[in-house]
Amino acid sequence: xxxxxxxxxxxxxxxxxxxxxxxxxxxxxxxxxxxxxxxxxxxxxxxxxxxxxxxxxxxxxxxxxxxxxxxxxxxxxxxxxxxxxxxxxxxxxxxxxxxxxxxxxxxxxxxxxxxxxxxxxxxxxxxxxxxxxxxxxxxxxxxxxxxxxxxxxxxxxxxxxxxxxxxxxxxxxxxxxxxxxxxxxxxxxxxxxxxxxxxxxxxxxxxxxxxxxxxxxxxxxxxxxxxxxxxxxxxxxxxxxxxxxxxxxxxxxxxxxxxxxxxxxxxxxxxxxx
Amino acid sequence: xxxxxxxxxxxxxxxxxxxxxxxxxxxxxxxxxxxxxxxxxxxxxxxxxxxxxxxxxxxxxxxxxxxxxxxxxxxxxxxxxxxxxxxxxxxxxxxxxxxxxxxxxxxxxxxxxxxxxxxxxxxxxxxxxxxxxxxxxxxxxxxxxxxxxxxxxxxxxxxxxxxxxxxxxxxxxxxxxxxxxxxxxxxxxxxxxxxxxxxxxxxxxxxxxxxxxxxxxxxxxxxxxxxxxxxxxxxxxxxxxxxxxxxxxxxxxxxxxxxxxxxxxxxxxxxxxx
Numbered sequence: 001x002x003x004x005x006x007x008x009x010x011x012x013x014x015x016x017x018x019x020x021x022x023x024x025x026x027x028x029x030x031x032x033x034x035x036x037x038x039x040x041x042x043x044x045x046x047x048x049x050x051x052x053x054x055x056x057x058x059x060x061x062x063x064x065x066x067x068x069x070x071x072x073x074x075x076x077x078x079x080x081x082x083x084x085x086x087x088x089x090x091x092x093x094x095x096x097x098x099x100x101x102x103x104x105x106x107x108x109x110x111x112x113x114x115x116x117x118x119x120x121x122x123x124x125x126x127x128x129x130x131x132x133x134x135x136x137x138x139x140x141x142x143x144x145x146x147x148x149x150x151x152x153x154x155x156x157x158x159x160x161x162x163x164x165x166x167x168x169x170x171x172x173x174x175x176x177x178x179x180x181x182x183x184x185x186x187x188x189x190x191x192x193x194x195x196x197x198x199x200x201x202x203x204x205x206x207x208x209x210x211x212x213x214x215x216x217x218x219x220x221x222x223x224x225x226x227x228x229x230x231x232x233x234x235x236x237x238x239x240x241x242x243x244x245x246x247x248x249x250x251x252x253x254x255x256x257x258x259x260x261x262x263x264x265x266x267x268x269x270x271x272x273x274x
Numbered sequence: 275x276x277x278x279x280x281x282x283x284x285x286x287x288x289x290x291x292x293x294x295x296x297x298x299x300x301x302x303x304x305x306x307x308x309x310x311x312x313x314x315x316x317x318x319x320x321x322x323x324x325x326x327x328x329x330x331x332x333x334x335x336x337x338x339x340x341x342x343x344x345x346x347x348x349x350x351x352x353x354x355x356x357x358x359x360x361x362x363x364x365x366x367x368x369x370x371x372x373x374x375x376x377x378x379x380x381x382x383x384x385x386x387x388x389x390x391x392x393x394x395x396x397x398x399x400x401x402x403x404x405x406x407x408x409x410x411x412x413x414x415x416x417x418x419x420x421x422x423x424x425x426x427x428x429x430x431x432x433x434x435x436x437x438x439x440x441x442x443x444x445x446x447x448x449x450x451x452x453x454x455x456x457x458x459x460x461x462x463x464x465x466x467x468x469x470x471x472x473x474x475x476x477x478x479x480x481x482x483x484x485x486x487x488x489x490x491x492x493x494x495x496x497x498x499x500x501x502x503x504x505x506x507x508x509x510x511x512x513x514x515x516x517x518x519x520x521x522x523x524x525x526x527x528x529x530x531x532x533x534x535x536x537x538x539x540x541x542x543x544x545x546x547x548x
Contacts, residue, residue, distance in 0.1 A: 060487065060515050060536055061487065061488060061517070061536040063337035063381055063488070063490060065357075065365055065367075065381040065382075065383075066365070067357050067358045067365050068358060083339075083341050083376055083379070084341045084342060088514075088538075089487065089538060091339055091340070091341050091487070093339075093379065102357055105357070105367065105381055106381075107337055107339040107379055107380075107381055107488065108339075108488075109339075109487045109488070109536065111513075111515060111538075113513035113514065114513055114514025114515070114538075115513075115514075116514075117511070117512075117513055117514025117515070117539060117540075118475065118478040118480055118482050118511050118514065118516065118539040118540070118541060119478060119511050119512055120441070120474070120477040120478040120479070120508060120510065120511040120516075121510060121511075121512075122440065122441035122477045122508050122509070122510075123509060123510070166396065167394070167396035200394070201392065203394040203396045204392040204393060204394040205394070206392055208392050213334065213335065213363065213365070213383045214335060214337070214381065214383070216337060216490055216534065218509070218517040218534065218536050220509070220510040220512055220517070221510070221512050234394060234396050235396070235397060235492070235494070235521075235529065235532045236394065236395060236396075236397070236494040236495070236529050236532070237391070237392050237393050237394040237395075238391075238393055238395075238494055238495050239385075239387035239388055239389075239391055240362075240387065240388025240389075240390075240391025240392065241334050241385060241388070241391070242392065242394070243335070243492040243494070243532055245519070245532070245534075247509075255509065255510050258509045258510070258517055258519070258534070260490065260492065260519075260532070260534055262334055262335040262383065262492050264362075264363060264385075264388075265391060265392040266391075266392070267392060
C-alpha cells in the first residue's frame with residue numbers, strides 16, 4: 001500500500017483497512033465549510049488521496065461531483081473502483097458515502113511518470129507582491145465559531161502587477177497549524193485551491209457567493225512549498241450559474257496544477273452598517 | 275421526455291426506450307476516431323445529451339472519463355443515474371456500456387435557468403480572420419478510408435491577431451453533411467471541441483499526438499451558428515501527460531463553453547519524404 005505523505009495524514013485523517021480501496025475519515029471542524037457542512041476542498045482532496053493509495057500511482061486529474069453533504073463529526077467512507085488498470089495509467093472512480101447516502105463522486109486518473117515524454121511549459125506566473133504584503137481574505141459568509149477550513153489554512157490577496165487589466169484575482173494561500181506544513185501533495189493543492197466561485201462571483205460586481213457543483217483539478221509539477229499562488233480566472237456567469245478556472249503556482253514559478261469549477265451563484269445582502 | 279434537437283438526432287443517432295434514462299446508439303463511421311475506435315468527442319456529446327433527456331434540464335457541465343473503447347458498428351448503451359434531483363439543479367451520472375463492459379463514465383449537472391441570477395462576461399474572443407481564410411486542418415495520424423468524425427465536421431486554423439504572442443491556437447470548426455447544420459447544442463459543441471490535446475502536443479515543439487484520458491465541458495450561452503471558434507490553450511506537458519483548455523466562441527463573440535482535458539502524449543515519427 002502506498003503511504004500518504006505526513007501532511008496528507010495530518011490534514012485529512014484518512015485511515016485505511018486492509019483493502020487500500022476502502023478508507024474513512026471523520027469530518028472534523030477543520031474539514032468543514034464555515035457553516036459546518038462538508039467543505040468541497042476536503043471532498044476533492046480526499047478523492048485524490050484515495051485514488052493514489054488505491055493504485056500506488058500519482059494523481060494526474062480528478063473531477064469531484066458534490067451530491068449531498070455531511071455535518072461536523074460525521075464519519076465518511078470512501079470506496080475506490082479501479083475501472084481500468086494499465087501499465088502506466090489507471091482510470092479510477094471514488095464514492096464518498098455517509099452510511100448509505102452518496103455524498104460525493106469522483107472520476108480521475110493516476111499514472112506513473114513516463115520518462116522522456118513530451119514536455120512543455122507555455123504559461124508564466126503573474127507578477128505579484130509577496131504573501132506578507134497581501135490582504136488577508138475574510139469570507140463574507142456567516143461563520144460558526146471554531147468551525148471551518150480557515151482553522152488550518154490562510155489566504156492573502158495580492159494585486160496582479162503585469163498583464164492587461166482583467167477580472168483575474170491572485171491569492172497566496174498556505175496550510176497552517178499542522179506539523180508538516182511545507183510538504184506539497186495533490187490533496188493539499190486541492191484543499192487550498194477551492195476558490196474559483198469567489199472569483200466568478202466577484203466578477204459580477206455584486207456581493208454574493210457560490211455553491212460548487214463540482215471541482216476539477218489537473219496536476220502539473222509538485223514542489224514542496226509553504227505558500228502557493230492561486231491565479232483565479234472567472235469565465236462566465238449566466239442563468240445564475242458560473243464557471244471559472246485556477247492556476248496554482250509555486251513561488252519559484254512552477255505550475256503545480258490547473259483547475260476549474262462550476263457553481264450555483266447567489267446574491268447576498270450586505271450586513272447593515274453598524 | 276425532452277425531445278433532442280434535430281441536429282443532435284442527426285449527429286448521434288441516440289434512441290431511447292420508454293425510460294428516458296436508457297438510450298443506445300450505433301458507432302457509425304462518423305462517430306469514430308480516424309483509426310475506427312470510439313471518438314472521445316462522441317462520448318462526451320452522448321453524455322451531455324443523455325443527461326439532458328433524462329432530466330429535462332439543460333446541461334451546465336460534464337466530465338467524461340474514457341475507460342475502454344469500441345469499434346465501428348458496435349451498439350453502445352447509455353444509462354443515466356440522477357443521483358440528486360433539486361428544483362433547479364440535478365446531479366447526474368452516465369455510463370456508456372458495450373454489453374457488460376464500461377466504455378465511458380460521466381459526471382455532470384443539468385439545471386433550469388435561474389432568471390435574475392448573477393451575470394458576468396469577463397472574457398473577450400480573440401481577433402482572428404474569417405473561416406474562409408483559414409488553413410484546413412489535416413490530422414497527422416494514419417487514417418482508415420471512410421472512417422472518422424471529419425466525415426461530418428471541418429476545421430480551419432487561423433492565426434490569432436491580437437494579444438501577446440503565446441502558444442494558443444485558434445480553429446474555426448463546424449458540422450457538415452447533416453441537414454440541420456447551424457443548430458447549436460451542448461452535444462454539438464462537445465463533439466467539435468475535442469481538440470485540446472492537439473494544442474498541448476504542438477506546444478512541445480515535437481510531432482506527436484495525444485490520447486485523451488477525459489474531457490470536461492462547461493456550458494455558457496448557446497447561439498445557433500454554423501461556424502464556431504475554438505481558442506485552444508495548452509497548460510503544461512510533463513511526465514508524458516498534458517493538460518489544456520478550450521474556449522468555444524460563437525462568431526458574434528458569445529462565449530458558448532469552456533473545456534479542459536488531460537491526455538497521454540506521445541511522439542510520432544514523421545513519414546519519410548517521398
